[in-house]
Amino acid sequence: MPKRTDLKKIMIIGSGPIIIGQAAEFDFSGSQACRSLKEEGYSVVLANSNPATIQTDLEIADRTYIEPLTVEIVEKIIAAERPQGILSGMGGQTALNLCSELAEKGILEKYGVELLGTPVQAIADSEDRDLFRETMLSINEPIPKSFACNSLAEVKAAVTKIGGLPVIIRPAYTFGGSGSGIAHNNEELLEIVERGLLYSRIKQVLVEECVSGWMEFEYEVMRDKNNNCIIICNMENLDPMGIHTGESIVIAPAQTLSDRDHQLLRNASLKIIRALNIQGGCNVQFAVNPATGPSDSESKLSSGRTCDYRVIEVNPRVSRSSALASKATGYPIARVAAKIAVGMTLDEIPNSITGKTYASFEPALDYVVLKIPRWPFDKFRTVDKRIGTQMKSTGEVMAIGRTVEEALFKAIRSLETDRIAFELTPGSLKALVSELVEPTDNRLYAIAEALRQGYNITTICDLTKWTKFFIDKIWNIIQSEKVIQSARKEDEAKTIAALDRETLNAAKRLGFSDEYIAYLLGIDNELPVRARRKEFGILPDYKMVDTCAAEFDAATPYFYSTYENDIAKYEMRNANLSGANSPIRNPQSAMSKVLVLGSGPIRIGQGIEFDYCSVHAVMAAREQGLEAIIINNNPETVSTDYDISDRLYFEPLAFEDVVNIIDHERPDGVILQFGGQTSVNLAIPLQAELDRRPDLPTKILGTQAKQIDIAENREKFEELLNRLNIYRPPAGTGYSFEQVREIASGIGYPVLVRPSYVLGGRGMEIVHNEKELEFYMTGAVKASKQHPVLVDKYLTNAIEIDVDAVCDGTDVFIGGIMEHIEEAGVHSGDAICVLPPQTLPERIIKQIREITRELALNLKVVGLTNIQFAIKDDTVYILEANPRASRTVPYVSKAINIPLAKLATRVMITPLLPPDKQFSLKELLTLINQGIRSGGTKIFMENGCYGINIKHTAIKAPVFPFQKLPGVDYILGPEMKSTGEVMGIDKTFDDAYYKSFLAAGNSLPMTGSVYITVRDGDKDKIIPIARKLKQIGLDIMATAGTAQFLKNYHIDVETIWRISERKTPNALSLMREGKVKLIINTPTEGSGPQRDGYRMRRLAVEMGIPFITNIAAARAAVNAIQTMSGQNKALAVKAMQDYF
Amino acid sequence: MKALIVLEDGSVLHGKGFGAADKSAFGEFVFNTGMTGYQEALTDPSYNGQILMMTYPLIGNYGCTMPENGHLPLEWQSNKIQAEGFVVREYCPLPAHRLATKTIDGFLKEQDIPGISEIDTRALTIKTRQYGTLKSIIATYTGSAPDTKKLLETVRQTPSPDTTNLVGEVSTPALVNEKTEERKNGKTAVSPALMREKIMVVIDCGVKNNIIRELVTRGCSVVRAPYNISAAEIDKIKPDGILVSNGPGDPAHPEIIATTVKTIKALAGKYPMFGICLGQQILVLAFGGKTYKLKFGHRGANQPVKNLQDGKVYITSQNHGFAVDPKSCPKELEITGINVNDGTVEAMRHKDLPIFSVQYHPEASPGPWDSKYLFDNFIELCLNEPTSKR
DSSP: OOOOSSOOEEEEEOOOSOBTTBOTHHHHHHHHHHHHHHHTTOEEEEEOSOSSOSTTSTTTSSEEEOOOOSHHHHHHHHHHHOOSEEEOTTSHHHHHHHHHHHHHTTHHHHTTOEEESSOHHHHHHHHSHHHHHHHHHHTTOOOOOEEEESSHHHHHHHHHHHTSSOEEEEESSOSTTTTOEEEOSHHHHHHHHHHHHHHOTTSOEEEEEOOTTSEEEEEEEEEOTTOOEEEEEEEEESSOTTSOGGGSOEEESOSSOOHHHHHHHHHHHHHHHHHHTOOEEEEEEEEEOTTTOSOOHHHHHHHOOOOOEEEEEEEOSOOHHHHHHHHHHOOOHHHHHHHHHTTOOGGGSBOTTTSSSBSSSOOBOSSEEEEEEEOOTTTOTTSOOOOSSSOOOOEEEEEEESSHHHHHHHHHHHHOSSOSSSOOOOOOHHHHHHHHHSOOTTHHHHHHHHHHTTOOHHHHHHHHOOOHHHHHHHHHHHHHHHHHHTTOOSSHHHHHHHOOHHHHHHHHHTTOOHHHHHHHTTOSOSHHHHHHHHHTTOOOEEEEOOSBTTSSOOOOOEEEEEOOSOGGGSOOTTOOTTGGGSOOOOTTOOOOEEEEEOOOSOBTTBOHHHHHHHHHHHHHHHHTTOEEEEEEOOTTSSTTSTTTSSEEEEOOOSHHHHHHHHHHHOOSEEEOTTSHHHHHHHHHHHHHHHHHOTTOOOEEESSOHHHHHHHHSHHHHHHHHHHHTOOOOOEEEESSHHHHHHHHHHHOSSEEEEETTOOTTTTOEEEOSHHHHHHHHHHTOOOOSSSOEEEEEOOTTOEEEEEEEEEESSOEEEEEEEEEEEEBTBOTTTSOEEESOSSOOHHHHHHHHHHHHHHHHHTTOEEEEEEEEEEETTEEEEEEEESSOOTTHHHHHHHHTOOHHHHHHHHHHGGGSOGGGOOOHHHHHHHHHHHSOTTSOOEEEETTEEEEOOSSEEEEEEEOOGGGSTTOOOOOOSSOOOOEEEEEEESSHHHHHHHHHHHTTOOOOSSSEEEEEEOGGGHHHHHHHHHHHHHHTOEEEEEHHHHHHHHHTTOOOEEEBOGGGTOSSBHHHHHHTTOEEEEEEEOOSSOSOOHHHHHHHHHHHHHTOOEEOOHHHHHHHHHHHHHHTSTTOOOOOOOGGGTO | OEEEEEETTSOEEEEEEEESSSOEEEEEEEEEOOSSOHHHHHTOGGGTTEEEEESSSEEOTTOBOOOBTTBOOTTOSSSSOOSSEEEOSEEOSSOOOTTOOBOHHHHHHHTTOEEEESOOHHHHHHHHHHHOOEEEEEEEESSSOOOHHHHHHHHHHSOOGGGSOHHHHHSOSSOEEHHHHHHHTTOOOOOTTOSSOEEEEEEESSOOHHHHHHHHHTTEEEEEEETTOOHHHHHHHOOSEEEEOOOSSOTTOHHHIIIIIHHHHHHBTTBOEEEETHHHHHHHHHTTOOEEEEEEEEEEEEEEEEETTTOOEEEEEEEEEEEEOGGGOOTTEEEEEEETTTOOEEEEEESSSSEEEESSOTTOSSSOOTTTHHHHHHHHHHHHSOGGGO
């Protein structure tokens, strides 16, 4: 059926900020959908609050709204744009819920907007537990016994009907498994049900038969309006039922289903998608009883067994699993789903991977794909690390291999934790067993360790409920470790000599990295192993992901490495067997090649922002006619979409894998600036390898490794600052507790302390006195000769500034000077930032500009740099300089409408361009200026730097994962805790600030009560804030101390009990009653256990009460409330295209 | 155990042997892209004369099922392995499946079929895709390696398996009444739609067991007939319909033209007919059409077929190296289905007579079950056909 011609303009809703359970996959699907619809000639309107997305780039949609994703705001966008259709399935649960609400409230009808793709009824039939159950029963598909309940009493009755505990509680209409859990006893039941009723948008929980321990399978299904259905991919979870699929290690395709098993589940999936009337993609999850399998009636009769599988859930939209399925198979699910939504059918949508076939087929894989989640436990040391029905991971990696073992090794390497593979895990036997039974992020390694310690495989299967097949694969690895270790001799040279070809070849084929082989052999460097391997000619072969197992000649530029038996050994006729499949440069092409290193899995501190930058780098290189190649392993992202780069390598970002690709591709340049710390860490080893390899044409583009080292190395950096006369807070390095204490007292408390050997702000703390220092030094960190502790003076009450700038070695362009709302000390990733700066005098701005210029030129920055400043008592201090893209690059780029990452790439690739395209930064900026419409603000030159002013205000606000991480306190500090960000953009600061809060999920109240509890040092500062709140008409509640203090200043306050006084009303009871609409709480200094404060903060997080922990942020919030409560004041929406 | 494979173009690949030891086998080298269903494929008589390679790299993960009390498990499409040899990237020595009683290695050993693993199967797929199907020899050895030059000479000198009557090797030698056996198994569920039992003759050109099962579970009484049965012999059975089965090799082989094609020609219009795979090609030949050999065939479980009558797309299981030449399509026949990927003929029907056929495998095993409805259609066709014609 051809596409619909009655539709002209279609709206797509994005998923908002990155949170646990909703990550970059929806930027990937949303931008794919935008492109897919534009390709068909539709005009596309996009709404998303997350500036760090490719889909919010101005050229992706026709009209782009970076606005809060609330019903009210989206209605305004609809009223302004009047689209004829809206796509609900591309923005995760956020968009699906929004669209359901827009439909329920009659807004879609009012504006004549049609919900495209999956209809509202189908959404309800999949999402509403009762309706879903009814539908499944009507088509005879088995589901766990379950009851939808709206109260605790109903829950108890349901438990009786199921046959007692344990049961699973799932709230209806949430994403990422929020609030769900298994209740083994009445106490747990009470807790989980209460929480679940709260989280559910319709205040409903499902009480369900517990099939924990069963095998879990997923099917990705696609259907068009002609009722054509296909399966894109099936997946098997290594972790059994009871562990959220987002938390599970997942393999595709399913490994342990026979053809009959598979066809039975496939058939069930098709039946289900048809019964639900889904048009587009959906995901069906099954639990299968391992004892019986999913036997159908026929084999039931012959084997006498019962039919034992359950349909667990259906996601009637593009999901994280479908992003994985998309990347695993090469099938562009979102692209096809978007076309189905406008009436096209599968057989008329071309398969853009093969270019020859159509979307109506089922991908055939000739490799295995493995996904491992990335958990943020390295950032939250107090969190409950057990994994279960609630999602805690922030991201995931995907690895492709020809064997399960190879994929496992690659995936572990891609995770970029402290591990390289299955190295020994210290810990007691008891800890090992408990890890097997009650898993944390470490279970995979615990299984390996248990095997190493001689645990019986069957026992491990029983404890973990893993299928034996997968334990056998790890056993295989452990066995091979022993073979490798047998080559170990008394010294390195003899060891390497003892490493024979057969052993090495077998190890590589099984996926062992050079580094791990070196580790097993007791060699502390992978290079000798690498050299030995190359001596034997054991080199990786790069194979293509083509959706069809090589049946058709595909045009896809999408590769993974594997080790086949040495191809040269085959007496192959008509040779070039792998060559036919290999990305060897077209000899006619004179194009230079650029390799961009991606940023790996999404984790706290290295989020989607870096993927955004990598994508821009690739785009910029391709725009200039270069071949752009990318390496990444994150299946959620746009950078791993099949048509972004000329070639994509789905590989770990470890030294070995990167150098192998450089060997294979021989690129002219490598770009390291956009991959976050991942690729920056590779700069020095990579440069060393390139120095050893004059045979390679490859150069590191942009800022050189040596210069990066100066910025990263404290001593060298300090030397530079001294030379340039730039201030930095006093600092020192201590190699023992005594030394650290001495330095701290020398520079004066409070000080910022951190261990030198961890990166990214881990283990960083502000300590206020010697006692706290002692606590820190004995608890969190041990100082030693190898691992000194770094001590910096912590500047109190200072203003923090972030600067993103581009430099070409001659000129500097400052993209933005961002002022933090919070005082210095909150990690810049967690701070609320505003563009342009609000409180800085011209004199300070001038200084910042001058220092930026000095530093950029002296660090010989070519490309991007991010510099952090603190302003105290009119003095500008520098905190750090990072010669790479920062996480604020997308935000600044959106705010000023100049793509900084592209500009930086353009500067970096200049040496590879023909002379007529070799522009200096100055010339490039002139070109940009020419493109700015008249009346728009132009790039100017002042204080030796280029810059640009904006007439609007853009505010970046962080989004935190506290709700998903029980046991974590809501206190901001020098360690980053946020998972994502939103942008509020408007004419004035107050409007933008209000929007940023709204977009981050915190609606600032106009009426009701504000609970204030601040530390003594902040009491004076709270007076004007409290006064203003009263003026606006909000009530104030406080405990005795603060209340009395405010009363002394004639501010009317309701006094409530402290929580520890155990009397009502206290903060907790008032919060539960819904009376508290906003909390201003500045936590007491020091990090001792603050029971009262902690309980209040946790409850606020769980109930979604807006929470401000900082006076400066409170001040800004109250101002915003005041402005917004003004007469005739309402938030306005404006397309990004209209700002510039 | 080591193994090697020699292709007619001179390629020699070395790998690890499994299955039958010190054994070599000759056949046409073909690949199958299905990710499951290796046991069904191995026992499919259509693979007679061929060396089968799976493109999915991990084979044997869920093991193999073995006959119990003389009854063949559902996976078995005939009573033995029909492929001449088996090629995989990796075979699984430790399968994990509730029904598995043997490893793939054990199954091949028991059936005396050589296997080779640790082979770059993707490279061979690309080769086959580029150069077409090749003749090959696979050899396992425990001692010294066989002389590859000699093997290559043998490969080159041995005529293509298509030149022999492969159907004759796999067809039943005599009439077999399939109904009773299946009933003993307790697998029959008579469709209430059937007023009386229907008798179906399945002309066995190498029929897959599941074709018979699909008919039997629909309440039919099935007579499995040799491929060279005469029209008169079929008349004696007085069937309600005739199913011409799948099978190996060239449908235009003189032996087939002289037997099956001739019988069908004689009976066309007398009985409702349903052709599957080779069966479709035989029907076309019977009506004067032509068939031709595809470059490397369709073998897998993901082939999209567009039904030209309702516009829908079906994902089908396929295993064929020959196809119907659409240009030769006799005027009484109509093409009702085409392959979405390459436009080849997938389904046909007679414009006037109750005769239809498909190039794919509605009985699945392995592969998707989407087209099982065709057996219902066939039975319905038989029900609607007035018996007075006969």
